[in-house]
Amino acid sequence: GDSVTQMEGPVTLSEEAFLTINCTYTATGYPSLFWYVQYPGEGLQLLLKATKADDKGSNKGFEATYRKETTSFHLEKGSVQVSDSAVYFCALSGRGTSYGKLTFGQGTILTVHP
């Protein structure tokens, strides 16, 4: 079945550092890929998405590129801020999946210090 693997956390960075959170997936065919963010005490918000190979999703300075050859969708940001401290989830939706069901990674906790 479909699966998503994220890098182990937690990740701790200083403000203005470069961020990478690795995400790899296993799926049949070409899934759609998503990054969600969960700020403390809140539900998940869509951060960005990509629906086909070589697409780049971007939002709020975050980027991720759909790499079919390496089955990866790594999240990057050039300069993190304290306000980026949150839990980040990588997810996929397979084209054969019923009704847009999502398969999530286990989440990566990011803490950014001033």
Add this chain to the structure above:
Amino acid sequence: DVKVTQSSRYLVKRTGEKVFLECVQDMDHENMFWYRQDPGLGLRLIYFSYDVKMKEKGDIPEGYSVSREKKERFSLILESASTNQTSMYLCASSLGRQAYNQPQHFGDGTRLSIL
């Protein structure tokens, strides 16, 4: 903006009680989902619904049931609450058309404690 509203942010119940968690969305979405979130396990799908009165089991349906009598409302029911159902519960909704491309929109969650 899509608004998904869960009726309670925090809830404390006793073992054996029947517990209802309510979720309402305001964007006429066809699909609605219930997840539970536990540390180190990510989000796990309990049930989902793709239309009024239609439902399908997710990955961990045991001990739960759902109800969708109106398109905008999706209820999760714990038939007889147990301590291992203490968790954060998240509701989500999405459009039905080209569903695999559609993001899900989440509520703020209900933190449920079973004593």
